[in-house]
Amino acid sequence: MSLPTASPAAPAASLDHLAADTLFYLGPLGTYSHAVAQSLNARRSRPFALEPCVSITACAARAAQAGQLALLPYENSSFGPVGETNAVLVRQERLYVVAEAIRAVRHSLLCSPATLERLTAGRGGTATDAEMAAGLSEIFSHEQPIGQCRGFLGRLSARRTPVESTGMAAEKAAAGAPGCAAIASAHCAEKMGLVVLREGIQDRDDNETRFLLCTSEAPPLPTAQRSRALLAVQCRHPAPGEPGLLHVCLAHLAASDAVLRRISLDPDYASVQLAPDGGAAPGHGEWNRRYFIELEAASGEALAQVLAETQRASQESSAAGQTRLVGLWRI
Numbered sequence: 655m656s657l658p659t660a661s662p663a664a665p666a667a668s669l670d671h672l673a674a675d676t677l678f679y680l681g682p683l684g685t686y687s688h689a690v691a692q693s694l695n696a697r698r699s700r701p702f703a704l705e706p707c708v709s710i711t712a713c714a715a716r717a718a719q720a721g722q723l724a725l726l727p728y729e730n731s732s733f734g735p736v737g738e739t740n741a742v743l744v745r746q747e748r749l750y751v752v753a754e755a756i757r758a759v760r761h762s763l764l765c766s767p768a769t770l771e772r773l774t775a776g777r778g779g780t781a782t783d784a785e786m787a788a789g790l791s792e793i794f795s796h797e798q799p800i801g802q803c804r805g806f807l808g809r810l811s812a813r814r815t816p817v818e819s820t821g822m823a824a825e826k827a828a829a830g831a832p833g834c835a836a837i838a839s840a841h842c843a844e845k846m847g848l849v850v851l852r853e854g855i856q857d858r859d860d861n862e863t864r865f866l867l868c869t870s871e872a873p874p875l876p877t878a879q880r881s882r883a884l885l886a887v888q889c890r891h892p893a894p895g896e897p898g899l900l901h902v903c904l905a906h907l908a909a910s911d912a913v914l915r916r917i918s919l920d921p922d923y924a925s926v927q928l929a930p931d932g933g934a935a936p937g938h939g940e941w942n943r944r945y946f947i948e949l950e951a952a953s954g955e956a957l958a959q960v961l962a963e964t965q966r967a968s969q970e971s972s973a974a975g976q977t978r979l980v981g982l983w984r985i
């Protein structure tokens with residue numbers, strides 16, 4: 655069976671309905687998150703004040719503390735979920751997704767002029783593949799770009815060192831000993847006085863990352879526009895013959911008009927807290943689990959209704975666990 659081709663992207667929805675005036679993003683200046691934060695301001699008539707943070711966790715914490723917005727990288731088309739954002743969505747009980755943005759991501763390998771000089775033994779011009787393989791000792795980046803450039807990195811013997819962001823990686827390459835490089839955007843090279851050794855080093859040309867905009871304040875009310883939602887379902891490993899809470903929710907959703915877009919599993923089973931009688935017997939691998947279900951429907955109002963009914967059905971069922979609405983946003 656052939657899959658349908660994707661329809662052209664609709665223009666991104668306005669963000670004027672969001673009351674916040676400050677947006678915290680993963681800095682420093684020059685990260686992909688920074689570029690997305692700037693592009694979100696094109697969807698506002700009154701731009702957000704943009705505030706860089708040192709980590710994804712710090713973005714969420716500062717936004718929650720100030721009652722403002724956090725921009726969090728969520729998933730990549732070739733390397734999957736961003737672990738730290740998922741952990742933040744799990745830990746912060748009051749964090750709601752209110753918008754999303756998608757960005758094409760093209761990586762470059764950057765180094766200091768001194769490192770380039772050393773790689774080429776002062777010859778000038780750029781380094782060959784053999785010179786990079788022989789002369790680069792350490793490559794810094796966020797864990798996502800390291801995963802998105804596996805093919806390219808496999809041809810080098812340099813140590814791969816994950817850091818908080820591509821911007822921080824570029825700073826380390828600028829300050830580090832000759833032999834250090836960073837995976838970041840070519841734009842970052844200009845900002846930090848670095849040179850571009852190679853451009854377009856990601857494994858796939860269609861590489862994209864999806865970002866979520868989150869708030870700790872009450873989320874905006876659902877609208878008549880096309881919308882998406884995220885529902886967290888934490889449940890006990892079902893006993894034989896029991897449907898389990900995930901099954902109850904999915905059965906309810908299957909009978910609705912909502913489209914199931916994505917379902918993911920939080921890898922931290924140990925942190926799933928259920929009511930006292932909801933624990934699985936230790937030693938049997940029957941761990942409690944937390945799932946995230948992403949849905950889409952023609953209107954936010956219809957989606958809110960489906961979600962409320964699903965949550966009601968889950969409470970009325972005998973299956974152990976609970977659900978939490980993590981976000982409802984128009985697209």
Ligand SMILES: O=C(O)C(=O)C[C@]1(C(=O)O)C=C[C@@H](O)C=C1
Pocket residue numbers: 680684685686687688727730736759796798799818819820821863
């Ligand atoms: O380090 C950055 O520049 C970021 O904005 C983070 C991040 C990510 O976490 O996925 C964002 C987009 C790209 O996928 C690479 C890195």
